[in-house]
Amino acid sequence: MRDFANSQAELWLRQRVGELGMALGLGLVFAYIGPFSTDKPDFLPKLGYWAGLLACWFIVAAVVEQALRSIDAYRSAGVWIRRICLVAVASAPMLAVVAPATTALVGWEASVPELLEMYGQIALICLGVVILSDGILGTSRTAVAGRGEDAGGATTHALPPPTDGGADATIAPPSVLAESTLLTRLPPAVRGPILCLEMEDHYVRVHTSRGSSLVLMRLGDAMREVGSTPGAQAHRSWWVAADAIENFERSGRAARVTLSNGLTAPVSQRHLQSIAELAQGRASSF
Secondary structure (H helix, E strand, O other): OHHHHHHHHHHHHHHHHHHHHHHHHHHHHHHHHOOOOOOOOOHHHHHHHHHHHHHHHHHHHHHHHHHHOOOHHHHHOOHHHHHHHHHHHHHHHHHHHHHHHHHHHHOOOOOHHHHHHHHHHHHHHHHHHHHHHHHHHHOOOOOOOEOOOOOOOOOOEEOOOOOOOOOOOOOOOHHHHHHOHHHHOOOHHHOOOEEEEEEEOOEEEEEEOOEEEEEEOOHHHHHHOOOOOOEEEEEOOEEEEHHHEEEEEEEOOEEEEEEOOOOEEEEOHHHHHHHHHHHHHHHHOO
């Protein structure tokens, strides 16, 4: 457990250092270029301005992103829709940081048209930062770990242990662990048969019979690590286990599955046939 906690601290620190390095590196670039009428001040004030604002962006984006994750429509949306939504929402509070900083640097005076223009500039720059962050920091996130609460508010949810006096069921038996590499990446308290995988930005929330935990990896990689657990991808953000399907509903082009843990996963047209076959096979097994 101590090794697990240390790995989480190392992962969190590495991510923060990566974001700080990006803020400084991009700050140097922007200070040299001087975009949006910031070319006249001296280099060091410009460097502090740009690096500071970019560092603030990572903080604001993390807070806003965590809030957006509580919305089902956001979690089930595509990657680009989530990115655009994040930038559109987070750019608003960034105005409270950028406006006074710009006033201090170049003597900028606020007005409604100027604020609207500044919002557009913030959104444009931050969208570029998000794309770069995905490419630079996202591809380096190969170390995977289930997490307790961290700076971004990610949590591990575990069900209470059984009270029937039997063996401790909070830890999956060796046979279950041997079948799935993914389970070995989870905290012991939530290791159990995998019910579904839910994509949350750079993370995959692994739902098991014992609870759920966030894992830092791509959904495609997580699906390859479920082992012999039968199932199929239901949506670009969801994978469901066959044994977890309780109900399959289809209304026109929209479809969804209800799982044994009470969750409802959307089913896209691309994966409709495979999920329908899984649901049919599940129903025939009763």
